[in-house]
Amino acid sequence: MRYSATGIELFCGCGGLSTGFLDAGVKVAAGFDIDRRAIEAYNYNHAHRGSRGFVINLSCANGRELLTIAGVSKIDFLIAGPPCQPFSIVGKRLGSADQRADMIYHFVRLVRELDPNVVLFENVPNLSRIDGGQIFDQLVSELHRQGYNVCSKILTAADFGVPQVRRRLFALGAKERALAFPKATHGEGDLPWERLRPYVTAREALEDLPPAGDFGECSIHNHERTEHTPEMLSRLAKLEPGRREAGSFHDRLHPNRPSFTLRAGTGNFSPLRPIHYNYNRVVTVRESARLQGFCDEFIWPDWIPRLQQYRQVGNAVPPPLAAAIARALASQLGWRRNARSLRGNPRNRPPAITMTDEERRESRRCRIRGASLGASGRRSQELL
Numbered sequence: 001m002r003y004s005a006t007g008i009e010l011f012c013g014c015g016g017l018s019t020g021f022l023d024a025g026v027k028v029a030a031g032f033d034i035d036r037r038a039i040e041a042y043n044y045n046h047a048h049r050g051s052r053g054f055v056i057n058l059s060c061a062n063g064r065e066l067l068t069i070a071g072v073s074k075i076d077f078l079i080a081g082p083p084c085q086p087f088s089i090v091g092k093r094l095g096s097a098d099q100r101a102d103m104i105y106h107f108v109r110l111v112r113e114l115d116p117n118v119v120l121f122e123n124v125p126n127l128s129r130i131d132g133g134q135i136f137d138q139l140v141s142e143l144h145r146q147g148y149n150v151c152s153k154i155l156t157a158a159d160f161g162v163p164q165v166r167r168r169l170f171a172l173g174a175k176e177r178a179l180a181f182p183k184a185t186h187g188e189g190d191l192p193w194e195r196l197r198p199y200v201t202a203r204e205a206l207e208d209l210p211p212a213g214d215f216g217e218c219s220i221h222n223h224e225r226t227e228h229t230p231e232m233l234s235r236l237a238k239l240e241p242g243r244r245e246a247g248s249f250h251d252r253l254h255p256n257r258p259s260f261t262l263r264a265g266t267g268n269f270s271p272l273r274p275i276h277y278n279y280n281r282v283v284t285v286r287e288s289a290r291l292q293g294f295c296d297e298f299i300w301p302d303w304i305p306r307l308q309q310y311r312q313v314g315n316a317v318p319p320p321l322a323a324a325i326a327r328a329l330a331s332q333l334g335w336r337r338n339a340r341s342l343r344g345n346p347r348n349r350p351p352a353i354t355m356t357d358e359e360r361r362e363s364r365r366c367r368i369r370g371a372s373l374g375a376s377g378r379r380s381q382e383l384l
Contacts, residue, residue, distance in 0.1 A: 005335040007077035007116065008032065008070050010058055010107060014041040014312040015051075017079045017122070019298065020322020022049050025337030026330060028079075030070035032056050037308045038315075044352070045298050049344035059106045063113025077329070078114055081122040081317060082107050104135060108142045118329060119143065119173040122317055125154050127169055140171060148173030151181070155321060159184035161197070162293040162318040163205035164259040170325070174333075182328035202277055203255035205290045212284045214357035221299045221352055222285035222309060224360070226273075236280040245275070253277040259291040264314030273310065285309045293318035301352040302360060 005026060009018045012031030021028050031042050031053040042053030054069055067073060082103040111119055121139065128136045136152075143150045150173040157166040160182070172179055187196040210218045212225035228236065232248070239245050242254035251260045252275040260274050273282035274291075283291070285306060289298060292313050300309040330337050355363070 002334045002336040004338070005076035005330070005333070006072055007075050007079060007118075008066065008072075008114075010078065010080035010110065011082045011103065012042055012053060013038045013081070013315045014300075015046055015053065016292070016294075016316030016319055017081065017120075017322045018042070018046055018051055019294070020317065020319040020324075021079065021326040022046070022051060022342045023319060023339060024323040024326035024330070025339035025342060026326045026335060027051075027342060029072050029075070030054060030066075032058060032061070032066060032069075034058065037304050038312055040304055041300050041309075041312055044301055044349060048346060048348050049342050058110065059102065061110070063110055063115075066110070066114065075114060075116045076335075077118040077120065078111060078116040079120040079122075079322075080107055081315075104139055108139060111143065112146055117175050118179070118333065119148060119171075120325065120329075121171040121173075123169050125167050125169045128152070128154075136169075136171075143171070143173045147175050149175070149178040151178060153181050155181065156184075157293070157318040157321045158199050158258040159186055160318075160321045160324045161186050161200055162258070162291075162320050163200040163202055164262060164291045164293070164318065165257075166261045166292075166318060168317065168321075172325075176333070179329065179332050182324040185324070199258050201256050202253040202259050202291065205259075206276070206283075206287050209287065209290075212279070212281070212287075214360060215302075215353050216357040220286055221296070222289065223287070224284060224306065224364075225279075226282050226284075228281060233280050236275055239275060241277050248272070250275050250282070253283070262288055262292060262314045264311045285313060288313045292316055293320040295319075297346050299349075299352045302355055306364065 006029050007021070008029055009015065009031040012018060012033045013035065015031050018028040018031050028051045030051060031046065033039055033053065034055065034057050036055050039053040039055045046053065067075070107121065140150050140152065150171055152169065152171040154167050154169050157164050170181065172181065183194070185197060186199050188199065189196070209223065210220060212218065212223050214224055215221060235245055235247060239252045241252050242257065244251050250272055253259055255277040263272065273288070275281065276283055276287065285300060286296070288310060300312070327337070329335065
């Protein structure tokens with residue numbers, strides 16, 4: 001007998017996992033995160049779909065409190081992607097020495113208190129290796145002790161129609177029985193027993209967008225271009241598709257391949273963003289969102305600073321990958337899916353544009369920052 005499942009997302013950010021589950025027709029009642037700006041974006045894009053975001057410190061919250069806030073008495077599944085910076089290969093790789101690593105243990109505690117039938121955990125692949133794999137092994141062992149059958153796998157977003165080569169580690173636990181991850185739908189060539197669609201390329205994801213500009217210039221949300229110095233423009237003009245710029249370490253997208261992995265950055269750090277395959281500039285937030293698999297109806301209102309917008313995109317789980325996992329879970333567990341009922345009406349949202357183009361440009365001029373030139377220590381060549 002099929003039934004409608006309900007879950008919540010922890011450490012939700014702007015809600016990539018929630019977006020994918022809702023797109024697949026599986027209800028997510030609420031998302032929780034300590035980042036106020038991320039929750040603003042979560043609510044702007046999910047409240048009209050019946051899912052609300054809440055600012056909360058999950059290291060202090062308990063399961064009963066989360067259920068009360070979410071307005072449910074019990075959940076069928078729990079999805080979460082605790083902070084990955086302690087384990088990322090592009091960060092300081094402090095592992096358990098980074099206090100943010102404690103969030104994994106709070107995740108395990110909240111699993112125990114919430115007692116869902118299914119648990120989905122997401123993080124960077126390096127989590128399975130850092131500290132000799134001890135942190136990830138302890139996570140899996142604790143879930144086993146709580147009665148979950150656990151399997152883990154590194155999934156590549158490009159294998160599920162996302163125009164980005166993004167690898168992420170997932171752990172999937174279920175109390176009823178062992179569950180399987182979804183099979184890839186995209187790839188190079190066909191296996192004898194299955195036909196795969198070609199990878200989605202950067203050109204396919206971006207080519208229908210107009211030239212970047214403020215909303216009044218292009219009528220596309222989050223599509224403002226970055227202004228580079230003349231020196232940087234000259235160097236980018238010589239950069240071939242698919243290659244890395246030697247001085248700044250920027251990678252240029254190749255039009256006929258999926259994108260490089262998008263990064264988020266932390267604090268005041270602005271990560272190195274890919275260079276557009278056709279324009280001598282870094283990709284816009286909208287282009288980044290498309291490379292991450294977000295549809296154009298997912299909008300960051302203009303009161304959220306652009307650095308935060310980039311960061312939220314880079315931190316998110318690609319929605320098409322999340323949707324593939326949700327569909328696989330529904331198929332194995334007998335969950336009823338109804339994407340239409342969870343679509344909502346985005347026109348019911350308040351306006352995302354609250355400033356004039358000039359006011360927005362002035363706001364950016366007050367926040368000049370950018371990606372450094374790496375070890376050279378030279379001044380920024382990217383002006384936001």
